[in-house]
Amino acid sequence: MAAQGGTVKADAPAIAIAGLEKHFGTLKVLADLDLVVADKELVCILGPSGSGKSTLLNIIAGLETADAGNVTLGGKRVGYLFQEPRLLPWLTAERNVDFALQGCAVPAARWGELKDHYFALAGLSEFRNYYPHQLSGGMRQRVALVRSLCVEPGILLMDEPFGGLDELTARRLRVDLLRIWRESRKTIVFVTHNAYEACYLADRVVVMAHGRIRDEIAVNIPRPRDYDDPAVFDVNRDVVRRFLAAAELQPEHASALPPVPNPVSHSPGGLP
Amino acid sequence: MGLRLASIAGAIMLWWLLSLAMPANLLPGPVVATVTLYKDLAQGDVLPHLAITLLRVTGGLALAMLIGVPIGILMGINQRAEKVLDIWVMVGLTVPSLCYAIICFMLIGLNEAATVVAIGLTAAPSIAINLWEGVKTIDFKLVQMAHIFEVGRARILLRVLLPQVMPYVMASLRMGLGIVWKIAVLIELIGRPNGVGFKLFYWYQLADMAQVLAWTLLFTIVMLVIELGILSQIEKRLFAWRPRVGL
Ligand SMILES: Nc1ncnc2c1ncn2[C@@H]1O[C@H](COP(=O)(O)OP(=O)(O)O)[C@@H](O)[C@H]1O
Numbered sequence: 067m068a069a070q071g072g073t074v075k076a077d078a079p080a081i082a083i084a085g086l087e088k089h090f091g092t093l094k095v096l097a098d099l100d101l102v103v104a105d106k107e108l109v110c111i112l113g114p115s116g117s118g119k120s121t122l123l124n125i126i127a128g129l130e131t132a133d134a135g136n137v138t139l140g141g142k143r144v145g146y147l148f149q150e151p152r153l154l155p156w157l158t159a160e161r162n163v164d165f166a167l168q169g170c171a172v173p174a175a176r177w178g179e180l181k182d183h184y185f186a187l188a189g190l191s192e193f194r195n196y197y198p199h200q201l202s203g204g205m206r207q208r209v210a211l212v213r214s215l216c217v218e219p220g221i222l223l224m225d226e227p228f229g230g231l232d233e234l235t236a237r238r239l240r241v242d243l244l245r246i247w248r249e250s251r252k253t254i255v256f257v258t259h260n261a262y263e264a265c266y267l268a269d270r271v272v273v274m275a276h277g278r279i280r281d282e283i284a285v286n287i288p289r290p291r292d293y294d295d296p297a298v299f300d301v302n303r304d305v306v307r308r309f310l311a312a313a314e315l316q317p318e319h320a321s322a323l324p325p326v327p328n329p330v331s332h333s334p335g336g337l338p
Numbered sequence: 339m340g341l342r343l344a345s346i347a348g349a350i351m352l353w354w355l356l357s358l359a360m361p362a363n364l365l366p367g368p369v370v371a372t373v374t375l376y377k378d379l380a381q382g383d384v385l386p387h388l389a390i391t392l393l394r395v396t397g398g399l400a401l402a403m404l405i406g407v408p409i410g411i412l413m414g415i416n417q418r419a420e421k422v423l424d425i426w427v428m429v430g431l432t433v434p435s436l437c438y439a440i441i442c443f444m445l446i447g448l449n450e451a452a453t454v455v456a457i458g459l460t461a462a463p464s465i466a467i468n469l470w471e472g473v474k475t476i477d478f479k480l481v482q483m484a485h486i487f488e489v490g491r492a493r494i495l496l497r498v499l500l501p502q503v504m505p506y507v508m509a510s511l512r513m514g515l516g517i518v519w520k521i522a523v524l525i526e527l528i529g530r531p532n533g534v535g536f537k538l539f540y541w542y543q544l545a546d547m548a549q550v551l552a553w554t555l556l557f558t559i560v561m562l563v564i565e566l567g568i569l570s571q572i573e574k575r576l577f578a579w580r581p582r583v584g585l
């Protein structure tokens with residue numbers, strides 16, 4: 067199912083998932099899930115809430131164990147940006163980053179250089195000594211992003227990281243994320259239920275529903291991208307149509323998609 | 339601060355007005371009580387009694403924390419422990435402190451050990467409940483975050499869990515102190531030949547209201563000094579990172 071043209075991407079994939087299954091009690095959350103993510107690829111996983119996206123990321127990150135199947139990582143540290151910043155409220159922004167640097171055993175000699183670089187990249191240089199409660203929601207999430215980047219993960223998992231923010235802040239952070247990603251190319255798996263966000267960010271949008279991957283759409287818009295590029299809107303229209311079709315598929319149906327009966331008149335989660 | 343002072347001044351005024359309305363031996367006013375206290379202090383009779391009561395309070399509070407904190411934490415993190423223990427915490431809370439005191443005196447003897455044990459047992463359930471609820475508010479998502487950054491167990495305990503529980507430990511310490519003071523005096527009244535409670539009871543038997551009020555005043559002042567002068571200062575230091583709310 068996952069597009070992995072042997073000639074196009076010769077490198078070993080950053081993430082290779084095969085036959086993944088996960089149950090919570092009697093609830094089947096992931097069913098026979100395959101996914102391959104190429105090195106330095108930015109993949110967005112688009113799915114309605116409850117479709118198992120967070121569970122998938124948790125398994126990739128090693129926070130949960132799968133019931134069946136396997137996950138192979140390209141031997142790189144995995145970073146994880148959660149929907150909430152998850153900063154320690156009793157530490158300043160900088161001390162929060164130190165906490166991660168120490169945990170990951172990054173040599174102390176490199177801390178200064180790493181922090182200077184990523185705090186500057188996130189536009190937070192002046193806020194290093196602020197406590198989380200003194201920062202806005204968007205800035206807290208930026209600090210969390212800085213923390214994730216400072217430990218130099220090869221793979222960065224992001225679980226609806228901008229979902230809790232107002233649209234204006236979220237939009238700014240999406241633009242920033244692409245800028246940062248261009249400068250520090252890593253593999254990113256970005257989970258969202260916002261189709262437009264997925265289309266703007268991704269090299270490839272993977273549509274997930276009922277614990278399976280139902281569809282995938284390559285986004286061939288050249289970078290750097292403009293947030294309001296009509297090309298993004300065009301892809302968005304297509305993705306939303308296929309997203310709705312996938313979400314309406316019953317769990318027991320095969321992964322083949324039926325033709326879409328009705329044209330879609332609005333785009334949930336997309337920008338007007 | 340201004341409001342607080344005004345409130346104290348108001349209460350003293352009220353006491354004074356009430357004392358004017360009542361016979362002098364039934365309710366002496368604040369001036370009489372203060373003068374009585376001052377004379378007692380000058381005679382040197384007060385400090386030994388106060389010291390022994392403070393010792394009992396400290397010992398009892400330490401024992402109560404030693405029992406209450408682990409039980410509360412255990413109940414907060416382990417559902418089985420919660421099921422087994424919650425009934426006993428409730429029972430412990432229900433039994434009057436007088437029962438603990440009498441039982442301890444009968445089992446252990448009329449001595450300091452029995453006093454401290456009785457105080458500790460009375461206050462422990464409230465402390466356990468406080469910690470139990472505190473542990474339930476722990477944000478385990480932060481622990482997940484720490485796992486992502488490969489932080490070891492010991493550091494998670496020290497740097498992620500402990501700071502979350504500390505506010506509840508401090509709160510239970512303050513609450514425990516409030517409880518322990520009251521029990522200590524009661525226990526001194528029934529089974530000790532010294533201490534603030536003993537003196538209070540002594541003056542009660544002589545129907546000397548001025549002395550009863552003087553000792554109550556002393557007790558309240560010492561309590562407030564410890565509470566505002568020590569405990570809340572420690573709290574301010576420990577939780578300086580917290581957002582300042584109100585006012
Ligand atoms: N620890 C858990 N225990 C039981 N059920 C869970 C647990 N985590 C997730 N689930 C259930 O699994 C399903 C998928 O959850 P999740 O992976 O969080 O979906 P998503 O992130 O796509 O919204 C949901 O129905 C959710 O209720």
Ligand SMILES: [Mg+2]
Nearest residue numbers: 119120121225
């Ligand atoms: Mg989720």
